[in-house]
Amino acid sequence: MTNLFTKSNILRLLAPLIVFGLLYLGWQWVALNLKSILPPFGNITAEFLDRPGFYFSNLWVTVQAALIGFAIGGISAIVLAILMVYFDFLRAAIIPVALLLNVTPIVAISPALIVAFGFNAIPHIIVAGLAAFFPMLINAMSGLRAVEKETLDVFNAMSANRTEIFFRLRLPGSLPYLFSGAKLSITAAMVGSVVSEFMGTSKGIGATIVMATTFLNLNQMWVAIFLSAVTSLVLIGVVSLVEKALIRW
Amino acid sequence: MQSSRIVLHKLSKTYKRGDSEVRALVDVNATFEEGEFITLFGPSGCGKTTLLRIIAGLESQSEGDISLFGNSPAQASRLKNIAWVPQSSALLPWLSIRNNVLLSEFVNKRADRIVGSTRKAEDPDEVLADLGLADFKAALPAQLSGGMRQRAAIARGFVQGAPLMLMDEPFSALDELTRDSIRLRLLDVWEKHRKTVVFVTHSAFEAVMLSDRVVVMTPRPGRIHSIVDINLPRPRTREVLESREFEEKVREVKHILREGWGQDE
Ligand SMILES: Nc1ncnc2c1ncn2[C@@H]1O[C@H](COP(=O)(O)OP(=O)(O)OP(=O)(O)O)[C@@H](O)[C@H]1O
Ligand SMILES: [Mg+2]
Numbered sequence: 001m002t003n004l005f006t007k008s009n010i011l012r013l014l015a016p017l018i019v020f021g022l023l024y025l026g027w028q029w030v031a032l033n034l035k036s037i038l039p040p041f042g043n044i045t046a047e048f049l050d051r052p053g054f055y056f057s058n059l060w061v062t063v064q065a066a067l068i069g070f071a072i073g074g075i076s077a078i079v080l081a082i083l084m085v086y087f088d089f090l091r092a093a094i095i096p097v098a099l100l101l102n103v104t105p106i107v108a109i110s111p112a113l114i115v116a117f118g119f120n121a122i123p124h125i126i127v128a129g130l131a132a133f134f135p136m137l138i139n140a141m142s143g144l145r146a147v148e149k150e151t152l153d154v155f156n157a158m159s160a161n162r163t164e165i166f167f168r169l170r171l172p173g174s175l176p177y178l179f180s181g182a183k184l185s186i187t188a189a190m191v192g193s194v195v196s197e198f199m200g201t202s203k204g205i206g207a208t209i210v211m212a213t214t215f216l217n218l219n220q221m222w223v224a225i226f227l228s229a230v231t232s233l234v235l236i237g238v239v240s241l242v243e244k245a246l247i248r249w
Numbered sequence: 250m251q252s253s254r255i256v257l258h259k260l261s262k263t264y265k266r267g268d269s270e271v272r273a274l275v276d277v278n279a280t281f282e283e284g285e286f287i288t289l290f291g292p293s294g295c296g297k298t299t300l301l302r303i304i305a306g307l308e309s310q311s312e313g314d315i316s317l318f319g320n321s322p323a324q325a326s327r328l329k330n331i332a333w334v335p336q337s338s339a340l341l342p343w344l345s346i347r348n349n350v351l352l353s354e355f356v357n358k359r360a361d362r363i364v365g366s367t368r369k370a371e372d373p374d375e376v377l378a379d380l381g382l383a384d385f386k387a388a389l390p391a392q393l394s395g396g397m398r399q400r401a402a403i404a405r406g407f408v409q410g411a412p413l414m415l416m417d418e419p420f421s422a423l424d425e426l427t428r429d430s431i432r433l434r435l436l437d438v439w440e441k442h443r444k445t446v447v448f449v450t451h452s453a454f455e456a457v458m459l460s461d462r463v464v465v466m467t468p469r470p471g472r473i474h475s476i477v478d479i480n481l482p483r484p485r486t487r488e489v490l491e492s493r494e495f496e497e498k499v500r501e502v503k504h505i506l507r508e509g510w511g512q513d514e
Contacts, residue, residue: 150335157305157333158409159326160356168355172343249342249389 039218044226047219059227061204065121066193066235069128070186074136076129077185078178081140085170086162102134107195114200124196124204131192135184143177144170179243183236190232252319255281255304255413255445260313262299262471272470273299274310279464279473281445283318283412288448288456289464290502292510296471297449298417304447305331305415317413325413329353329360329368332411332444336418338402340390346401347373347386353409370410371442379438380404396427400434407438416448420455432458436485453502457495458485463502467509474509477502 024041031040048055084091106127113123147169155165197206205228212221260277263270274296281287289297302308304315306322317325325331332353340349348355350373360366377383380400390398399419406414420428436459439446450456456463463477479498481489489495 148337148339150337151339151341153302153305153307153335154333154339154352154405155356156307157326157331157415158329158353158357158411159360164356168352169341172341175343247343249391 036218039222043219044222048223048227055205055208055223055227058203058208058224059205059231061121062124062190062193062197062206062228063231063235065124065196065204066128066186066189068121069125069130069193070132070182070189072125073129073132073189074182074185077133077136077181078140081137081144082166084141085144098134098137101130106130106192107198110196110199113196119200123200124193127196128189128193131188132185135188136178136181139177139181139184140174143174143181146177147173175247176243179239179247182239182243186235186239187232190228190235194228252316253283254316255279255318255447256314256316257300257304258314258316260300260303260310260315262296262303262308263311274303275470275472277313277473279476281447281462283445284443285461286439286446286448286459287462287464288450288460289466290450290453290456291466291471291474291506292468293451294471295466295468297466299471300466301415301417301447301449304413305333307333327357327360328363328366329357329409330411330413332406332409332414334402334406334414334416334419336421338390338395338398340398340401340405342390345387345389346382346393347377349390349401350377350405350408352405353411368410368412371408373404373408376404376407376438377401379441380434394427396423396431399423400431403431403435403438407442407444412444414444414446416446418449418451421451428455433485435459440484453499453506457481457498457502458490465502465505465509467506475505477505 027038028040031038080090080094084094109130110123110127113126117123117126151169152165155169160168193204194206194209197204198210201207202211205224208224209221212218212224257277257279260274261272262274263272277300289300291297299308303310304317304322306326315322317330320328320330322331340346341352344352351370354370360368374383374386377386380403382397382400382404385393385397385401390401393401399422402419403416406416420431423431432455446459448456448459450459457479460479463479465474465477466472467474477498481492481495481498
């Protein structure tokens with residue numbers, strides 16, 4: 001109990017609080033003096049409390065697409081990373097494609113996906129999945145290859161087979177990397193999902209933001225922005241909890 | 250007769266890097282008896298690790314033959330008859346010490362069904378107790394000191410129950426005091442199980458203290474200069490280690506190295 005109030009703990013709590021406080025004051029100053037730029041916080045909160053159902057139902061659409069995209073993109077990245085560890089040909093073939101994918105503004109593919117798949121959830125899931133794919137691929141690859149040579153020697157000296165080396169060494173050893181990847185991926189999927197909703201849909205947090213722009217409803221816009229940011233934080237938090245439960249070393 | 254021995258016959262190893270070649274080992278001949286404690290002693294780059302890796306089947310020789318009690322290194326490895334103790338402890342951080350030590354029982358299960366397989370795993374609890382780790386069976390490697398982790402790595406080697414243990418400078422990362430006590434522990438456990446050990450070291454003191462015979466190697470190209478008998482009594486008690494004979498042996502081994510190497514260190 002007593003060490004809750006150590007100097008470093010207070011600092012860790014206080015420092016960000018001060019920054020947030022200053023940001024809040026700055027925000028309110030702008031909101032009061034330049035009304036067209038930022039709405040005051042009170043108005044944003046009021047807007048949210050006025051119709052939480054509207055926001056949560058839209059948020060759920062976005063989160064759903066993000067989670068499905070994260071699952072598909074993340075899992076395919078892991079599977080591909082595993083194959084790439086074992087097949088040099090695949091590694092050589094896929095890395096350039098993955099790099100190309102990484103530099104392509106994935107959101108810009110959105111219109112093409114809408115043309116191809118229509119006005120439904122699929123284009124948004126694909127954008128989220130593509131966004132989630134790359135960070136997971138890179139982390140999974142590093143994790144699966146980050147095996148200490150000396151440990152590998154111990155396994156090889158007793159003729160452990162590939163499957164054993166994979167399940168007893170590579171996979172558990174890569175878990176910390178997979179979780180770092182997952183935290184990046186899930187954020188990327190969330191951003192992908194939101195931004196892809198700027199087009200071709202009337203549902204989701206992204207669509208809510210666009211709608212707010214058309215009606216110059218600053219309050220609605222900022223509620224949507226804050227909600228998506230908070231949601232990303234919560235998703236990262238959930239991944240961290242699973243990580244803590246699974247990695248105890 | 251040969252099948253109770255380790256025979257190295259005209260071994261050589263050349264590493265090719267582009268145009269340049271490194272002759273890591275040239276014409277290595279030696280015979281080690283079953284149950285002997287052998288050390289490979291020599292300066293950096295004389296091919297100790299290379300030789301040990303070739304014996305383990307982790308590396309292949311360029312020329313020559315090896316017989317490990319009648320088997321090739323690959324065959325012996327397939328039977329789990331080679332225990333490898335590396336320089337770092339190389340424990341798996343997510344497994345308890347007890348499970349780490351039991352690694353040989355989790356992998357290559359086919360070896361235990363091969364006809365003629367004589368390897369029998371030792372009791373992990375007993376080996377851990379002998380190495381002073383009885384209270385740390387459930388601990389994770391990160392909770393142990395460097396010296397304890399190294400003892401766990403040695404325990405893993407003994408638990409495998411392989412007739413041959415290969416150790417590449419397993420104590421080099423430890424401080425002098427820790428090294429001192431861990432050497433004695435190693436000898437205790439070894440006296441009990443009497444595996445054939447090939448142990449690599451830079452230290453003449455360590456070589457003499459542990460071995461029945463010291464293989465003195467010299468670099469450029471790596472070769473065996475001579476093999477020195479260490480006919481000091483066992484067990485190697487503090488008394489033995491503080492005797493004149495012991496000091497003389499250490500001096501002799503150092504002298505032989507200097508003479509063969511033609512260099513003042
Ligand atoms: N994989 C490799 N490729 C090329 N050259 C190598 C390789 N491994 C070792 N060598 C060379 O072979 C020679 C012997 O190396 P080795 O590691 O066996 O020596 P060592 O006696 O174990 O040295 P140290 O005491 O420093 O561990 C050295 O000249 C080294 O540079
Ligand atoms: Mg070496």
